[in-house]
Amino acid sequence: MSEGVKKFLYVNRKAPHGTIYALEALEVVLIGAAFEQDVELAFLDDGVFQLVKGWDTKDLGSKNFAPTYMALGDFEVTKVFVEKESLDERGLTADDLMELMYEDEDDDWAEKPSIRIVSREEMARIMAANDVILSF
Amino acid sequence: MAMLHTVNKSPYEKSALESCLNHVSEGDTVLLIEDGVYAVVKGGRAANALASVKGVKIAALEADLKARGIGGDKITEGVEVVDYGGFVDLVEANDKTEAWL
Numbered sequence: 001m002s003e004g005v006k007k008f009l010y011v012n013r014k015a016p017h018g019t020i021y022a023l024e025a026l027e028v029v030l031i032g033a034a035f036e037q038d039v040e041l042a043f044l045d046d047g048v049f050q051l052v053k054g055w056d057t058k059d060l061g062s063k064n065f066a067p068t069y070m071a072l073g074d075f076e077v078t079k080v081f082v083e084k085e086s087l088d089e090r091g092l093t094a095d096d097l098m099e100l101m102y103e104d105e106d107d108d109w110a111e112k113p114s115i116r117i118v119s120r121e122e123m124a125r126i127m128a129a130n131d132v133i134l135s136f
Numbered sequence: 137m138a139m140l141h142t143v144n145k146s147p148y149e150k151s152a153l154e155s156c157l158n159h160v161s162e163g164d165t166v167l168l169i170e171d172g173v174y175a176v177v178k179g180g181r182a183a184n185a186l187a188s189v190k191g192v193k194i195a196a197l198e199a200d201l202k203a204r205g206i207g208g209d210k211i212t213e214g215v216e217v218v219d220y221g222g223f224v225d226l227v228e229a230n231d232k233t234e235a236w237l
Binding site: 014015016017018045046049052053054055056057058059060062064089090091092096 | 170180204210
């Protein structure tokens with residue numbers, strides 16, 4: 001473990017509207033990002049439902065916090081890992097997901113996608129490689 | 137004695153839908169609400185489970201589908217989309233309601 005900056009992984013395993021976990025996780029992620037920690041996000045199991053595009057929460061009368069995911073890139077949260085097996089099982093593909101982008105300062109601020117689809121095996125390695133894991 | 141069954145949990149996290157489908161009778165209606173609506177996503181494991189149940193009407197609440205970005209051709213065949221008024225109609229049309237939490 002290196003001194004100072006630690007690698008934080010936020011693990012998201014809950015669908016967005018039925019419980020408060022998804023919204024709370026976003027709040028904590030944004031706070032962590034403000035402290036300039038190295039932040040990665042993982043979406044697996046029902047967590048992949050959080051990134052499905054096209055939310056319209058008007059009839060529910062609840063907050064549409066989808067735009068917050070879109071803003072993650074501006075907070076330098078640029079590594080968003082989504083597990084392929086979780087998508088497959090739920091009838092989803094990468095095309096169903098929001099297009100999260102960030103500007104790469106090391107590449108003339110080129111716009112790049114934040115979402116990386118990874119296998120279950122890769123997800124396990126990502127979890128093992130982080131210093132701190134926060135679960136939602 | 138037709139029954140309305142409501143399911144409000146994700147089929148990928150809880151066994152509510154599975155247990156519900158194991159206990160329905162012909163002529164009953166299963167209404168998916170809240171996170172229960174994730175069962176209708178075409179190609180998903182839960183949508184296949186819905187398709188395997190015969191003689192039971194499957195409905196899903198529109199407001200919950202829309203909030204979750206599930207619409208149009210993402211919804212598997214044979215699912216009736218109902219609004220809040222349709223929910224009330226289903227309650228009224230059945231003898232009783234059982235909630236699978």
